[in-house]
Amino acid sequence: MRDLVVSLRFRLAATSFATAYAPIFVLLVSGAVFSYSVDSDVIDSSDQTTLEAVRVEAGLPLIAVLIVMGGFAPFAAWFAWWWSGRVIRPLNEAITIQERLLEETSHELRTPLAVLSTNSEVLLAHPDPTLEVYRQGLERTGAMTQRMTDTIDTLLVDARGRARSLNKIPVDLGTVINRLVDSLTPLADGGGVTILVDAAGNLPARVDELSVERAISNVVTNAIEHSPAGGSVTVSAQRADSYIAVTVTDEGPGISPDNHNKVFERYWQSDSSTGSGIGLAIVRQVTEAHGGTVVLRSPLSELGGASFLLTFKA
Amino acid sequence: MRVLLIEDDPDLADVLELGLQNAAYATDVARTRAEAEELLMTTAYDVACIDLGLPDGDGLDLVREFGHGTFLERPNRIVIITARDAVAQRVAGLDAGADDYLVKPFAFEELLARVRAVNRRNDQVTNVLTVDDIRVDPAALSVTRAGSDVSLTTREFALLRYLMTYPGRVLSAEELLEHVWDRNADPMSTSVRVIMSRLRRKLGEPQIIHTVAGAGYRIGSHDG
Numbered sequence: 104m105r106d107l108v109v110s111l112r113f114r115l116a117a118t119s120f121a122t123a124y125a126p127i128f129v130l131l132v133s134g135a136v137f138s139y140s141v142d143s144d145v146i147d148s149s150d151q152t153t154l155e156a157v158r159v160e161a162g163l164p165l166i167a168v169l170i171v172m173g174g175f176a177p178f179a180a181w182f183a184w185w186w187s188g189r190v191i192r193p194l195n196e197a198i199t200i201q202e203r204l205l206e207e208t209s210h211e212l213r214t215p216l217a218v219l220s221t222n223s224e225v226l227l228a229h230p231d232p233t234l235e236v237y238r239q240g241l242e243r244t245g246a247m248t249q250r251m252t253d254t255i256d257t258l259l260v261d262a263r264g265r266a267r268s269l270n271k272i273p274v275d276l277g278t279v280i281n282r283l284v285d286s287l288t289p290l291a292d293g294g295g296v297t298i299l300v301d302a303a304g305n306l307p308a309r310v311d312e313l314s315v316e317r318a319i320s321n322v323v324t325n326a327i328e329h330s331p332a333g334g335s336v337t338v339s340a341q342r343a344d345s346y347i348a349v350t351v352t353d354e355g356p357g358i359s360p361d362n363h364n365k366v367f368e369r370y371w372q373s374d375s376s377t378g379s380g381i382g383l384a385i386v387r388q389v390t391e392a393h394g395g396t397v398v399l400r401s402p403l404s405e406l407g408g409a410s411f412l413l414t415f416k417a
Numbered sequence: 418m419r420v421l422l423i424e425d426d427p428d429l430a431d432v433l434e435l436g437l438q439n440a441a442y443a444t445d446v447a448r449t450r451a452e453a454e455e456l457l458m459t460t461a462y463d464v465a466c467i468d469l470g471l472p473d474g475d476g477l478d479l480v481r482e483f484g485h486g487t488f489l490e491r492p493n494r495i496v497i498i499t500a501r502d503a504v505a506q507r508v509a510g511l512d513a514g515a516d517d518y519l520v521k522p523f524a525f526e527e528l529l530a531r532v533r534a535v536n537r538r539n540d541q542v543t544n545v546l547t548v549d550d551i552r553v554d555p556a557a558l559s560v561t562r563a564g565s566d567v568s569l570t571t572r573e574f575a576l577l578r579y580l581m582t583y584p585g586r587v588l589s590a591e592e593l594l595e596h597v598w599d600r601n602a603d604p605m606s607t608s609v610r611v612i613m614s615r616l617r618r619k620l621g622e623p624q625i626i627h628t629v630a631g632a633g634y635r636i637g638s639h640d641g
Binding site: 216217218220225228230243246 | 429525
C-alpha cells in the first residue's frame, strides 16, 4: 500500500511539473518550426538580412524567458514534490490508521484465540472428561466469541474516531441512553446491580450516534462490573448551555487519584479489570471528537465510588 | 515437574492450568507479577511460563530480574508466552534470559512440546526417559517396563518422570513434594510415601526405586 502511495506521489509531482513547464516546450517547438518555415521562404540577400534582424529581435526575449524559467526548474521541481506530498498526506494518515487498527486487532484477538484453540485441544485430550468439564469448556468458548466480537466493535469505533470520520446527525441522547440502559440491564441483574436512569426524553444533539452510544456504554459497563452486588449505578443526562452532560456514578471501590490519568490511557488495566484496556481511552477520544471532555471524580466518599462526567457539544 | 504459569487472563490461565495438570505437571497460577514474586520467593520451579503484559508490570522485567542476584528463586527454565510477535520483541525476550518464546495464539500441543524440550537433560537425545528397563514417554504419557505397559495415575506418572529426570540422584521427600505437587499440597502429609509405595507396586519386581535411609529416594539399579 505504501509503495502505491509513493508511486502516486511521483506521478502527481511529475504531472504538475510538466503542466507548469508546458508553455516552455510549446515556445521551443513553435520557435523551431517558425525558424524552419521562414528559412525556406528566403528569396534574396535583403530577405536574409531582414530575417536575421527579426530573429535577433524575437529571439532575445525568448532566450531570456527560457533562461529564467530554466533557472527556476529545480525550485519548481521541489515545489511539485512538496505539493504532491501535501495532497497525499490524508491518504498516508488513513493508511497509518488502517495499519494500526490491523496491528491492534491482531494483538487484541490473540489471547481469546489462544483460549479457543487451547480449550478444544485440552478438552479433546482430557483423560477423564465429565459433563461439568465440557460445560465449562463450552462456556469458555461462548465467552471468548463474545469477547472477540466486542473487541472488533470497539476497535472499529476507535478507528473511526481516530480517522475523524464521524457521521454527526441530529440525535436524541435521552432516547439513546434509555435504549442503552435497557440493553445493559441483564448484565446488571446478573451482578445484582440496579441501574437508575435520570435522562429526560428530549436531549437533541448533533453527534455520531454509534460512537457516542459506545462511549456511554463503555462507562456504564465499567460501572456495573466494578459495583458490588446490591449496589446501584446512576446514569443521568441533562442539557447545560450548548452541551449535553452525561454523568455515570457507581458505588464500586473507587479509583485512586494516582490512576486518574492512567485509566484513560490505551491498554492500561486495573488489577480487577478483564476488559481490553481501551474502553476509557475511547470514551475520551469520542467526547473530544464531539468538542467535549470526560472528567473523573473518585473516590466520592470513604467507601469509594466513582463518577464520570461526559460532555458532548449539542 | 512443577510449573509456574504467570498469566493475567483468567480464561487462558484456567484452560492452560487444566491442560498442564492433565499432562502431569504440578501447576501454580499467578495472575499478577506481585503474586508471581510471592510464589518465587519460596518455590524453585522447574519451568515458568510467563506472559509479558501483566497488570502490575512487564513480565520481561521479571525475567531480567532473575539474572541480577535477586532474592527470587530462578525457575530452572523460562518460556515466554505472549501476544508480542515482532522479531525485536522475540530477540529481547530470549536475550533477557528466557529459554523459549511462544506467540499467542499457539497450539497447546506446541507449548507442551516446548516445555518438554527445555527440560530435556543434556545427555538426552529424545524426550523419552530411560532407566534400566523402564521407559517413560512424556509426550505420550506412557510408561513401559521390559516392554510391557504400566498403567499409572497422573500423580504417579509425574513422580516417576521426576525421579527419572535425575537418575542415580538421591531426592528427598521435601524435594519431591516441591516438584511433583502444587501449592495446595500439605507439607506435613504422607502423600509422597503413599504415592511412592503405589508406584513401586505398579512397577513390580525387581525394585528400581530405592529408599536411602534418612536422605530420600533414588531410581536406578546402580549408584549414580
